[in-house]
Structures are given as structure tokens and as C-alpha cells.
Amino acid sequence: MSQQTQALLDSILTNIDHGIIVSNADNIIVHVNPAFERMTGYGASEVVGKDPEILVSGDLNMAIISTIKKSLNSESSVTEEIMIRHSNGKTCLFHSSMHTSQEQSDNYVTILRSITDSNQPDENEEDNAQHDELTGLPNQHLFKDRLEQGLVASKRINKSIATLILGIDRFNIINDGLGYTVGNLLLKSVAARLQECFRESDTVAHIEGDRFGMVLQMTATNDGVTVAEKILKAIKQPFIIEEQEVTLTASIGISLFPTDSENIDQLIKYAESAMHHAKQQGGNHYLFFSNDMNTKAKKRIQMESGLRRALAQDEFVLYYQPKVDADSQQIVGAEALMRWQDPDKGMISPADFIPTAEESGLIVPIGLWGLRETCRQNKQW
Numbered sequence: 575m576s577q578q579t580q581a582l583l584d585s586i587l588t589n590i591d592h593g594i595i596v597s598n599a600d601n602i603i604v605h606v607n608p609a610f611e612r613m614t615g616y617g618a619s620e621v622v623g624k625d626p627e628i629l630v631s632g633d634l635n636m637a638i639i640s641t642i643k644k645s646l647n648s649e650s651s652v653t654e655e656i657m658i659r660h661s662n663g664k665t666c667l668f669h670s671s672m673h674t675s676q677e678q679s680d681n682y683v684t685i686l687r688s689i690t691d692s693n694q695p696d697e698n699e700e701d702n703a704q705h706d707e708l709t710g711l712p713n714q715h716l717f718k719d720r721l722e723q724g725l726v727a728s729k730r731i732n733k734s735i736a737t738l739i740l741g742i743d744r745f746n747i748i749n750d751g752l753g754y755t756v757g758n759l760l761l762k763s764v765a766a767r768l769q770e771c772f773r774e775s776d777t778v779a780h781i782e783g784d785r786f787g788m789v790l791q792m793t794a795t796n797d798g799v800t801v802a803e804k805i806l807k808a809i810k811q812p813f814i815i816e817e818q819e820v821t822l823t824a825s826i827g828i829s830l831f832p833t834d835s836e837n838i839d840q841l842i843k844y845a846e847s848a849m850h851h852a853k854q855q856g857g858n859h860y861l862f863f864s865n866d867m868n869t870k871a872k873k874r875i876q877m878e879s880g881l882r883r884a885l886a887q888d889e890f891v892l893y894y895q896p897k898v899d900a901d902s903q904q905i906v907g908a909e910a911l912m913r914w915q916d917p918d919k920g921m922i923s924p925a926d927f928i929p930t931a932e933e934s935g936l937i938v939p940i941g942l943w944g945l946r947e948t949c950r951q952n953k954q955w
Contacts, residue, residue: 590607593610597684599681713779714779716779717787728831733793736801742822756820792830799933803934805824806824810822810858828861829862880916
């Protein structure tokens with residue numbers, strides 16, 4: 575390549591509006607252009623020498639990066655949409671095109687173009703367009719975008735997505751009784767608590783009024799149940815607003831992709847329907863749109879309730895399996911095996927109750943009971 579051609583390419587890279595990332599065969603960043611620095615907030619010195627995965631968060635976006643890398647083995651160009659974490663902590667949706675370098679086949683060139691903000695408006699303008707002014711959370715438009723992005727990525731890695739719609743119970747009474755100023759402060763406090771219940775890779779949005787929407791990337795079948803219970807417990811803790819204590823409850827509706835639908839509007843509609851049914855049943859409750867999932871959730875609630883009773887009423891028992899020295903044939907110790915003697919269902923295996931105990935936090939007091947009982951039995955022997 576001539577010096578004149580090289581100078582021309584350098585000028586293009588410097589002045590082009592799209593972000594450019596050049597990676598080598600080991601997937602290490604070797605060059606970024608000024609537009610990349612403006613779009614992401616990262617200086618070249620912060621990213622050069624590192625894997626492009628540092629720019630994304632969450633399993634779904636990691637999977638997109640991995641898929642792109644694998645695809646390049648057989649294709650010269652791959653195009654995807656991906657969420658990249660800005661240096662200020664926010665996430666931005668980009669149109670990402672990755673190409674094999676024509677000059678050096680071992681190098682990859684990634685071109686980033688912002689989908690939500692191609693003209694790079696100022697941060698306040700972007701927030702007004704995509705974020706709720708009261709809570710600072712994503713608004714209903716960005717909520718739909720995040721949900722759609724999640725569905726696309728989930729299809730690729732064969733994972734599920736839970737869409738949750740939350741409504742505060744009897745919020746109109748709070749507004750009428752305490753005033754809209756207190757109501758708005760409560761909504762801001764609820765937004766903060768909801769964010770604490772989710773990972774950075776998930777989405778919490780303020781849809782409108784007392785309704786919030788959430789997108790949960792599921793890694794286990796019980797994730798929806800676990801998070802819904804965590805949310806209800808967090809919301810029930812008293813709020814202190816203008817030196818007065820306010821207690822709330824909430825209702826949550828949950829729909830699942832792909833079980834219930836593969837359409838974002840249908841998923842939101844189904845979650846809202848389930849939320850309204852939860853309110854009609856008295857509130858402070860969550861419901862799945864799917865009856866099958868509601869049955870599973872009900873069984874889990876019953877299991878947790880039974881475990882709490884078992885601790886209080888001493889229904890756990892330990893069986894001791896001796897450990898024998900193979901040479902001397904002498905008993906040198908014993909392994910304590912826990913069982914649950916339910917008065918109605920009989921003996922329950924730990925394989926059935928330990929997962930619920932771990933998810934609910936009851937595994938700690940159950941473990942302490944087992945330790946105390948083992949010590950007591952050992953002393954008696």
C-alpha cells in the first residue's frame with residue numbers, strides 16, 4: 575500500500591461518523607477511531623489490547639459477539655444489532671457490521687452505527703426521547719425496543735425471556751389521600767427498589783402511571799418466580815416519604831417467550847392481563863399468563879411455606895451413613911443425610927426441597943439446624 579493511499583485511509587477513519595474497531599485474529603482490539611470514542615465514551619487507551627467483549631454486558635450480548643466471531647470463519651461480512659455499554663454506565667443499541675479485512679485477512683473491522691441516535695444529539699435530548707422524566711427509567715418505547723432486542727438474541731441461544739408488568743395496588747387511593755407530590759415520590763422510590771431486584775443486563779422501565787415493565791433474561795425455569803417474589807418482598811418494605819411511613823403492595827403479571835408468544839405486543843398484553851387478574855384476587859400477588867406456570871408457581875409457594883413450618887415444628891430428621899475404613903473394617907465416621915418428614919406427604923427427599931430452600935434463603939437456617947442436630951447426636955454417642 576502506498577503512503578498516499580495509507581494517508582487517505584487514515585483520514586477517512588479519523589473523519590467518518592461511524593465507529594470503527596479493528597481486531598486481530600486473537601479477537602484483540604488493535605485500533606479504534608475518534609467516532610468510536612465519541613459514541614462509547616471510551617478512549618483508545620482503555621480498549622486497545624482488550625477483547626471486544628468488554629464493551630457489552632449480559633449473556634445475550636456475549637452470545638451475539640460469540641456468534642459473530644464464529645460466523646466470520648465462513649463469511650466475509652456479518653451484521654447484527656447489539657447493546658454496548660457506554661462508559662457512563664448506560665447501554666446503547668448499535669447496528670454492528672463486522673468484516674474481514676481485505677488487506678490483512680487475519681484482521682476484522684467492525685463498523686458501529688447508532689440505531690437510536692444516528693445524529694448524536696446531546697444527552698438530555700436522548701434521555702427525553704427514551705427515558706421517563708420522573709423516574710429516569712427507560713420509557714415504554716425503549717421498553718419495547720429492549721424486549722424486541724432480547725427476543726432476537728434469545729432465539730439465537732435458545733433461551734427464554736420473561737416479560738413482567740407491575741401495577742401498584744390501590745395507587746389511586748394514595749394519590750387522593752396523600753396528594754400527587756407524595757405519589758410521584760413513591761413512584762421514584764419504587765423505581766429504585768425495582769432496579770435493585772434485577773441484573774444490569776435486564777431492563778426495568780416505567781410504562782405509565784403506577785405501571786412498570788421489566789424484561790428478564792432467564793437462565794433457569796424458576797427465574798420468573800424467584801424475581802417476582804423478590805420484587806413483592808422489596809415493595810412491601812415501608813417507604814419513608816416526607817417524614818411519613820407509607821406501605822405499598824403490588825401485583826405482577828408475567829408472560830414467557832417463547833411459551834406464550836413470540837410477538838412483543840402479545841407478550842406485553844398477556845403480562846398486563848395476568849397483572850389485572852392478580853389485582854382482582856386481592857393484590858400483593860403475581861400470576862403467570864400460562865396456567866401451567868401458575869401451577870408450578872403455586873407448588874413452589876406451598877413448598878416454601880411447608881419448609882418454614884418444618885423448621886418451626888422440627889419436622890426434619892437426619893440419617894447417619896457410616897464411613898468404614900477399608901483396611902481395618904472399623905467405622906471411622908458418618909455422613910449425615912437430611913430428610914423432611916412431612917406430616918401429610920410423608921418422607922420428602924432433599925432433591926425435592928433443597929432447590930426451593932436455596933432460592934428462598936431458607937437453606938441457611940436449615941443448614942444450621944442440621945449442624946446443631948449432628949453435634950447433639952455426636953455428643954450423645
